[in-house]
Amino acid sequence: MDMNPTEIRTGFAQPVDEVTLARARRGDVTAHATLYRTYARPCYTLAMRVLGSSAAAEDIVQDVFLKLMDAIRQYRGDAPFGAWLKRMTVNAAIDQLRSQRHIDPDDPEPLFANAAEPGGALAADAYDVMALLQRLPPRARLILVLHELEGYTHKELAELFGQTESYSKSILSRSLRRLQEWLRPPTAEVEISPWPSRS
Amino acid sequence: MAEPELSLKTLRLAALPEFDPPPQLWARIEAAHLRRQRRRRIVQWGAGMAAVLAFAALVTLLPSAPTAPAGISPLAQLQRQSHELEQRYAGLEAAAAADGETELRTVELALQRAYDRGASVEELLPLWQQRNEVLSSLIAVAADGAQLTRI
Numbered sequence: 001m002d003m004n005p006t007e008i009r010t011g012f013a014q015p016v017d018e019v020t021l022a023r024a025r026r027g028d029v030t031a032h033a034t035l036y037r038t039y040a041r042p043c044y045t046l047a048m049r050v051l052g053s054s055a056a057a058e059d060i061v062q063d064v065f066l067k068l069m070d071a072i073r074q075y076r077g078d079a080p081f082g083a084w085l086k087r088m089t090v091n092a093a094i095d096q097l098r099s100q101r102h103i104d105p106d107d108p109e110p111l112f113a114n115a116a117e118p119g120g121a122l123a124a125d126a127y128d129v130m131a132l133l134q135r136l137p138p139r140a141r142l143i144l145v146l147h148e149l150e151g152y153t154h155k156e157l158a159e160l161f162g163q164t165e166s167y168s169k170s171i172l173s174r175s176l177r178r179l180q181e182w183l184r185p186p187t188a189e190v191e192i193s194p195w196p197s198r199s
Numbered sequence: 200m201a202e203p204e205l206s207l208k209t210l211r212l213a214a215l216p217e218f219d220p221p222p223q224l225w226a227r228i229e230a231a232h233l234r235r236q237r238r239r240r241i242v243q244w245g246a247g248m249a250a251v252l253a254f255a256a257l258v259t260l261l262p263s264a265p266t267a268p269a270g271i272s273p274l275a276q277l278q279r280q281s282h283e284l285e286q287r288y289a290g291l292e293a294a295a296a297a298d299g300e301t302e303l304r305t306v307e308l309a310l311q312r313a314y315d316r317g318a319s320v321e322e323l324l325p326l327w328q329q330r331n332e333v334l335s336s337l338i339a340v341a342a343d344g345a346q347l348t349r350i
Contacts, residue, residue: 033229057218057220130215179210
């Protein structure tokens with residue numbers, strides 16, 4: 001991936017220096033706190049987008065950072081640290097959805113059958129983007145967030161869900177179409193009155 | 200004209216808000232981490248103590264008879280056993296039965312001849328076994344004054 005060296009990286013793409021990593025591996029709490037300050041926001045944001053609840057997102061951040069403090073000894077630096085942490089966050093979010101039995105059937109067809117139907121399309125200035133996202137079925141939301149916002153490829157999604165690439169492509173396209181429908185401004189119904197007849 | 204491919208960008212939804220975790224969350228994580236470390240230390244200490252107690256119990260309860268170290272050959276095992284029996288028999292004060300002594304000498308002579316002609320282990324094993332049996336019998340006789348009767 002091309003990266004402009006002067007570009008300020010945000011979210012999980014933020015770099016972390018080797019000294020902090022080495023200290024964190026030795027169990028240094030100050031280094032753990034530095035990692036938290038760097039990555040807590042992207043981790044919490046990802047969890048909020050997928051789970052839609054602040055309590056659930058806090059649980060995810062807590063789980064991920066507790067796991068990080070143990071697992072960092074095994075981190076060998078093959079992938080960027082942020083990517084490694086993102087993967088942990090995604091796995092924790094999937095686990096949480098599974099534990100709440102919110103991971104929907106594998107078949108994309110019934111996935112959208114029970115998706116919340118708004119009472120008509122929303123006016124463009126009346127929607128809350130997050131609320132709109134939460135109307136999607138959890139698995140569809142997860143795929144949409146990972147692909148569109150976190151840069152996961154369909155190949156990576158296929159590996160993550162143990163499905164084919166066409167599976168995530170199909171769910172993504174349905175999710176986007178559904179969002180488009182919800183965003184379409186309501187068409188004004190014009191009552192056609194009969195042309196007055198000349199008597 | 201072909202429709203543009205749907206994406207959050209084309210839907211103008213790409214600018215989703217970002218969220219900050221509550222400020223007290225790190226303190227909670229740190230406290231949970233410390234609690235977990237303490238629990239682990241207790242479990243480790245408990246496991247260590249259990250291992251020490253189990254080892255002590257093993258040492259106390261195991262029979263004091265010497266056991267052959269792992270990997271020792273059957274022949275060496277029989278020789279070692281024979282040597283131990285010999286020492287035990289020599290330590291007994293009671294007079295040995297003449298028949299038994301004669302039998303022991305016969306076995307020892309057979310062993311000596313076998314070694315002289317470079318006999319194989321397979322040939323030596325039953326002779327050593329025989330020597331041990333005779334020695335065991337002699338020890339038993341010497342211990343309770345009974346007569347040695349071999350059939």
